[in-house]
Amino acid sequence: MSGPGQKRKAKASAKSYLTMNRWNIPTWLEQEVIDRDRHCVYCGARFTSAKLPRRSRPSWEHIINDENIVTRENIALCCIGCNASKGTKDLAVWLNSKYCGHHGITRHTVAPIIRTALHSNNGA
Ligand SMILES: [Zn+2]
Numbered sequence: 840m841s842g843p844g845q846k847r848k849a850k851a852s853a854k855s856y857l858t859m860n861r862w863n864i865p866t867w868l869e870q871e872v873i874d875r876d877r878h879c880v881y882c883g884a885r886f887t888s889a890k891l892p893r894r895s896r897p898s899w900e901h902i903i904n905d906e907n908i909v910t911r912e913n914i915a916l917c918c919i920g921c922n923a924s925k926g927t928k929d930l931a932v933w934l935n936s937k938y939c940g941h942h943g944i945t946r947h948t949v950a951p952i953i954r955t956a957l958h959s960n961n962g963a
Pocket residue numbers: 879880881882883884917918919920921922
């Protein structure tokens with residue numbers, strides 16, 4: 840019944856360097872997170888321009904590794920380097936990794952959104 844419809848094309852904006860997300864993140868949330876996370880939520884690398892080396896470019900991150908949790912509390916932007924390192928590790932576990940040690944990433948240096956996640960995640 841519904842015709843082919845018009846596929847809504849993502850507006851090519853200044854943010855178009857960001858890899859299109861594959862996570863069914865609604866556009867409003869995507870935009871909100873893009874506006875919020877101007878830096879990698881982990882290492883703080885700035886997402887400045889398309890000229891960034893690949894590993895410093897932003898990528899979508901599920902703070903809790905559950906792609907069904909698509910909320911502003913769980914969706915963030917981090918650089919590809921951090922994302923690749925974190926992989927499927929638990930946030931708290933990853934913060935103790937060599938990568939984080941090397942990059943000076945601790946629960947105190949991460950973005951507020953991550954600190955919040957750590958708090959609510961740690962239970963006790
Ligand atoms: Zn990073």
